[in-house]
Amino acid sequence: MSGLPLGAIHATRTEPLRVLEEIKRLAVEQLGAIPSGLYTPIEHALNESAIRAGIPGARRTELASLLTLRQHSATYVMRFRQQVAQGFDDFRALRIRHRGDLPMGLVAENQLEFHLSGQRLAEAIGQRYSKPLEMMEGRLEALATALDVPASSNPIGAGRLAGAFIETYRDAELTESLRPMVFRQYEQELARVLGDLYGRVNTLLATAGYGIAAPRVKPALAPQAERVPAPAPGGTGYGEGSASDADILAEFDQLRDMLHVWREGLIQGEPLNAEHAPQRTLPPRRELRVDEVLSVASLLQSEPPDVFARALAGTGMLGNAIRDHLSDGARRLGINPDQTRLSEAGEDAIDLVAMLFESLFNTHSLLDRARRLYARLVLPYVKVALTDQSLFASREHPARRLLDSITEACEGNSAATPQDRELLERAAAVAQRIVADYNEDIAIFEVAHVELDALLTQQRRRVELQEERAAKAAYGRERLADARGKADEIVRHRLGAQPLTQSVADFLAMPWRHHLVQTLLREGQEAERHAEALTLGDALVVVDEFASENRGRQVADRLLVLQSAIVQCLASSGLDDSASEHGLAGLVRSLAWPDAARRTHALAPVQPPHDDETGEERKLWLAGGTATVPHDPAVADRMRRLLPGDWVRISDSQAEAVAAKVAWVSPLTSRLLLVNRRGIRVLVASAEELAALAGEGRLTVSAERTPFDEAMREVRHQLGRVAGQR
Known part of the structure; x- marks a missing residue:
């Protein structure tokens, strides 16, 4: 501003x-x-x-x-x-x-x-x-x-x-x-x-007051009987008229009930283990009104967020850090924390926002440089949770959409390119604007989201191009592997069908094999040039047989006919005219001797060029690296049904998790290309390999498409796990 x-x-x-x-x-x-x-x-x-x-x-x-x-x-x-x-x-x-x-x-x-x-x-x-x-x-x-x-x-x-x-x-x-x-x-x-x-x-x-502010609704965390929001004037209230949002609101009520049990330390009448207790037990004191908590949060909102950044770094629970910070702020406003306490609504707001932010860091690849950015937003989002129930009930809530956009901008962003650095700087500026300007009117979140989303739209176009390049590269490697496999099968058959001189066998195994690969890649298996390449190899096998029978005239005639094709074949391997002519001369000399040694040959394995898919990538993700790894066939069938645009969450061998999108499914091998939010390839794997990762607990198929939804799902799982332990 x-x-x-x-x-x-x-x-x-x-x-x-x-x-x-x-x-x-x-x-x-x-x-x-x-x-x-x-x-x-x-x-x-x-x-x-x-x-x-x-x-x-x-x-x-x-x-x-x-x-x-x-x-x-x-x-x-x-x-x-x-x-x-x-x-x-x-x-x-x-x-x-x-x-x-x-x-x-x-x-x-x-x-x-x-x-x-x-x-x-x-x-x-x-x-x-x-x-x-x-x-x-x-x-x-x-x-x-x-x-x-x-x-x-x-x-x-x-x-x-x-x-x-x-x-x-x-x-x-x-x-x-x-x-x-x-x-x-x-x-x-x-x-x-x-x-x-x-x-x-x-x-x-x-x-400055120009424009229609978003309608205010009842507190998000009001008592149970007051949770259903009244329709906003003109039908513009957040969360209105959507059956799915109504389902979310009902699910949110259940989440609050789980949260209350978790916070009180009682599940089925038994106390939680000490490490699961979220806060100290407080003696009865006067409940702080929502406006009092808002005043305290507003006082602290512009102050450095170091305490929250340290909590997000894992040095302490964010919920406790928020409570302690609000307690210090209350003293500054003359409110004695020893005589007051948070209401149930206040406790819920703090715990849900704390768990939401912690879950975002647990489930998304947010690097250290993003921690302070999120720490700045903690108190503004506590204020939103206290005053607007649709934060957790409506997917279209401006504060929710802004947090999704910020996470999209920050996830996996190491500022490696000028565009990534610009995106981080814009996200940080947007967060700072929220801190400076938010005063209980959520219109500022809408404005900030529109601003950041304009830059993200450009980023998404770059990501789409990056995904296309990754898909083309993966497809190119697969086509090359397919062409090499077909060429190897053809050459192996010719080498083993009848005895051949060493020079003819070497020609078939190297330049001719390379020529076959090139015609398969460029023209296809049904093309005329590929048929001509096959004819050349078969003709050389016949010429070698004529030479073994001392049929010199036919050998010379056939070689004259094949001369141009042989030179072209040698040239396709990268030889210049002089080297091609020299190679042809060596082939002719070897065929001039009918008594030259002949035998059947085996095709030596050809080491393919190093491929970034075969080294570090496989070590990072897969233990087996083949489609024969142990897996559940039913899970593999589920993986085969994944479509481009579907998201999964995958952990590497070091337990580092990353969100990955299915960007492409190979028409040749049905393998799936997974990319991160920057469009960079994470892994190309078969359905069986993905099923094996899922069996190890390192891959989950995510039905949620937004970071906020996924983080809240993780919060529900977290509360459910605690409940299940008792």
Whole structure:
């Protein structure tokens, strides 16, 4: 957020002109330098294109036009900043003409394509940022009403940004080939800042009181008789109208009952073991009201989360850390912890949030760098759990969706690439925004989720491409293995069918085998070239037989016919013309001697090139590495029914768990490719091998597709295990 002390949403709104000026400042600050960043990437692209073309002086016209743009860069930056600022004047109705929007009407013929490109750009921006723009439109309408001006176009909307760009470069000399490159680079530069800008503007408007706050519902953890929420006005309440959410709410009631038994240390009338007791037994004291707990949590919310980070690191139970921290905060507010205690609702909120966060770290590959990020969110989520029951009852709850997005951004993210680092930084910024701005209005979670999800959408596209590359690589390896197997079978049959000279046997076992593999891979088993390759091998076997019978004339005639095919076969193994001719000469010399030694031959095993699927990957996951490992056939059948998009949770030999998605099923071997949330291959394995891992307790098929759901399922299992021990 900016330095403007707007605070949280209150009954009165911040003065509207002040809010608009702050948005204008943010927009000019973040967008103003975009024109100056266009030229270097385009220059690199033009130079690379010229190098690939291999034509000296290629793209000279475009580079000259680009140089002209560079020389006037300061002018374009100033003009663009003026266009951005003018949008806010138009919003206040200070100008009659909206020149920043895409102009309508007649334009010069040489400018028509320029304006069409601008319209396509506006459509692309509007589509990519549809959610934050839609949210912003409603809030700007409320701001316009407060300013007592007619509702106008969004000053930083899609059409306005495209129009500002057109107005900035209206007199620029752009060649037909350079124009789309400039527009494309402008779109890419916008993508670097718009997600953050739109998120900050939406947050600023929401926290200043412009926009409809989400309806407040009864406390999430109220007594049993009060758990069914009343319908929200207009039918917009979270969790309303969904049978599945009703089932979740009923299941949540059961979970609370298990939690109460767990916390009291009584299961079927018997005390729990000491290590299972979640907290100290407290003497009767006054119950703290929900608003008192919220006040304490709000006081502590902005403080460093070190105590929670240490608890998540395994040094202590997070629930106890939360209680102790709230107790210290209560003292600061003049509430004596020795005379007060948490209500059952407060205890439930703390325990469920603590177990939720602990479960996220247990069930997802969250690295150390993410721990402090999650620690910051502990108290905000305790506050949500105290005031909004739909956090645990509705899959569409904004705080729930935000936590899913943050986990998606952080899981397995070691910041190895610039994109991964950007994702971590954005997730950390979103978490910090929640800490700074959340004051019991969940609209801030919605805004933060939209902002982070805009970047995640780009990440998901990269992950999809990574998955496609992993699938293509796995399929390529399988096709190669299949081709090698078929070629080996063909060669083995020829070598063992009749006695052959050593030179012919060597030719069949090496260059001819390699040639067969190449034709199988490139052309297929039914192709004409593969048939020609088979004919060559069979013909050489016949020539060797003629040579053994001293039929020199037929040998010479056949070799003359086969000469071209033999040279091509040798060349396909990587030999140049000279080496191919030398190999042919050696073959001819050996066939010139009818008394040369002949025998049947066995195909020596060929060591395939090192494959990352065969070494460390197998050692990491599989003990057997073959489809004959002991397994339950019924479980193997279940694994065969997995489809691309299904998720499993798998543990390596060091008990490190990772969420893995089925990205591809081989049409050749039916093996399954598993990738992590970054699209990186985890394992390629058969259904039998996956069944073996499941039998060892190292693989579970996850029906839950979101981290929140999966973490809550683990919480239920945890409580169930404790119950089962008694």
